Amino acid sequence: MLLQLNIQNFAIVRNLDLEWHQGMTTITGETGAGKSIAIDALGLCLGERATTNTVRPNCKKAELSATFDIANNTAAQNWLKTKDLNLDDDCILRRIISAEGRSKSYINGSQVPLIQLKELGQLLINIHGQHDHQLLTKASEQRKIVDDYADHCHLLDEVKYYYKQWQQLNNELKSLQDSQLQREAKRQLLQYQVTELDEFSLQEDEFLQLEGDYKRHSHAQSILTESLIALDILSTNEQFNVNDSLGKAIENLSAFSHIDADLANITNLLQESLIQIEEASNDLRHYHDKLELDPQAYAAIEERYSLALQLAKKHQVAPEKLPQLHASLSQELANISQDESRVLTVIDEIEKTEQAYFQSAEKLSKSRQKSAKALSKKISTSLHELNMEHGKFHVDITHNDSKALSPNGIDEVLFLVSLNPGQALEAMHKVASGGELSRISLAMQVILADKVVTPALIFDEVDVGISGPTAAMVGTKLQQLAQKTQVICVTHLPQVACKGHQQFFVAKLTDGAHTETTVTELSQQSRVKEIARLLAGDKITDNSLANAAELLAG
Structure with a gap:
């Protein structure tokens, strides 16, 4: 989980040192205050590319560091061992970016290529931006979700093994055939x-x-x-x-x-x-x-x-x-005589490998179909809880008729939804709006919580387009997800903000000549005022304060 984030001279931040708790943390603030500033800085620590405005004006460099607890993160520990980097319960990712755009990356004090920050970062935290739910419309992402839920890595590995073997044999055969005249x-x-x-x-x-x-x-x-x-x-x-x-x-x-x-x-x-x-x-x-x-x-x-x-x-x-x-x-x-004989041998091996591939792919397909039924039922139920009472969700799995081999098997996976009474199931991207996609995405995250590999999840304004009772259910779902993994959520919804175990407030200060963003951890009393502001706007009333206190108590 994320323990600490230190930011110096980044964008319009002079200096921030934030400590993060287990459970759910919400980040709120006024429009334009830069609520996502901490997430942007964290992204750079995780290997994202820096832009030209990364360094605070009139500063020589920006320094960013993130500390993670990896005591229970076996995947991250093994990665660090293979790279011969210092191994402890805490892991520190650090990035220094100069005003000229040059960048240096460090893991546990050792300088490393930027790609290594990215590799390790994928094992530590997963960031979902406000447009990431659009990934749900991609066939590859839909197949991955089914596979994550089915948790059948051994079947996937088997299919990929035979596919790779088949590829190598075909390359060898082509090489032998191409050089046959010579x-x-x-x-x-x-x-x-x-x-x-x-x-x-x-x-x-x-x-x-x-x-x-x-x-x-x-x-x-x-x-x-x-x-x-x-x-x-x-x-x-x-x-x-x-x-x-x-x-x-x-x-x-x-x-x-x-x-x-x-x-x-x-x-x-x-x-x-x-x-x-x-x-x-x-x-x-x-x-x-x-x-x-x-x-x-x-x-x-x-x-x-x-x-x-x-x-x-x-x-x-x-x-x-x-x-x-x-x-x-x-x-x-x-x-050369052996090469001629090898052509016949390779053709025979290709045929045998194809047979083994399709047998393994068929096992994988059956596992997907079984898991698809359970996943369809669970997501449909979750949609009802998110105030999509007529929502129906179905994972459609069909065989690829082209008979072409693929490292992912023989299945075409398609998510179908129906959101209104009497409406036929259709491909999700045809019928679901952005807000509806966000809710479907959230429902999947909660259902897949037990399968989450990364011990921290960040949702950067994924609740855009959601309000009212639905927002309350989204908050509940995120809180439910936080029981399994650390959840950090940038939000503008009071119904979501109140569900956090910890809350940060982002503000932008200016003296007319300089602008600076600050991030403050709110006390319980301050949280009541901030939730009331989210409910009522700038004019906070006794009613909004009471309503805010009630939301926080719930």
Whole structure:
């Protein structure tokens, strides 16, 4: 509930600090005094857009803050937790608006975007302006009222879930169908590429081996010739070879190695070299003996090596990367094939989702129809209490024949009324005046009081067009509503003002140069005078005072 509202330099208000009570609070004042000034300021605290005349003339900024008790408001507490804002039993919404139009918003001392004030505000209080009853003529609002009364959120959520799923599947199907031609062209290209790579079937690391074999075979004749020449130099030439010459040198030096130790070391090194040359000669001989010219093997290697280079150039990759490319293209081809299969799967899922949607929508429709009967009866009774003795109210629910899916189900909800004897039920907007709509709206608010989520309701002159006995019943209904939730009502009717547990009086003061609006909480004695003024106008008589006291006592 609203606990406190502080207003500084707002419009023609210099400074106001108002404390609000549980139950029903009424706000009255002279015409033009600005009875709705507190409601306008509260609206800014709740995230409404500021106008150019928000800041009091000759002031730099307007400051507005509203304090709410949220100890029993689970929805507001959860919202604050999710936004990681300070959580306490009291919640403070604050707004600072500069004369240039810049605005800053705060929740519990933390600066927040304006949209967050609006989100939280919807969980704290609900403001009904004098023209808000016109919303009752909208089909969406009529459906919402029936759903609020039925209190079947689980059925609504189920319908919305299947509708969202159905939407997502249809979007996916459209995307798949839109890209079908491109997919088919891509599939044909991939199929050709994968088939070509399948046939070549280059294995991992095969290209490096292939490259080595190709180079060896392409130089085989030169290698044979050079290796034979090297063997001749090292060991096979009978006239001169390295092995024999080095052996002779070692033999000649060995004869003197016992004379000079340095010569012995040189002889040992030459002996080691001879051993290595002999091993190299043997290895080279074995290599030469195994090396052979095989034109057919060379042709096969050359062909595969050349094809690998061609494919690599064609796909613009390094030859050794062809196996990875092959795997990647194969996977892409498999994915496209899966997309083709997915089209059929999605069509089947859409059909199943539609069936589930209509089953849930039918359950929702039955719940609405059941609640509509009870709501029609209750509102008709309430209209009689509001001096519309011939009033009949009926909630008409029909199925939407278009078979189009909607997040709200398959029902068309229409409020029908008859206000005069013998008059047929017709759409409410065709037969109800503004005052009658106000009474119907009030009747609904009272009936839906148990379903009210926000712990405070504000009625800003919703009793326009109402007078006499009807006004008294409106006051009684508002007081009845205040048993369930905090009610704040801006009114010009004494029959409504007297029903408040608390009453504020709004006055406009001027010294000729400056104008200021004040709001004062009335004592019981002051309330008698104010109610008498509402009854009799500026000339308050003893009779009007007595009448006012009687109204307040009632």
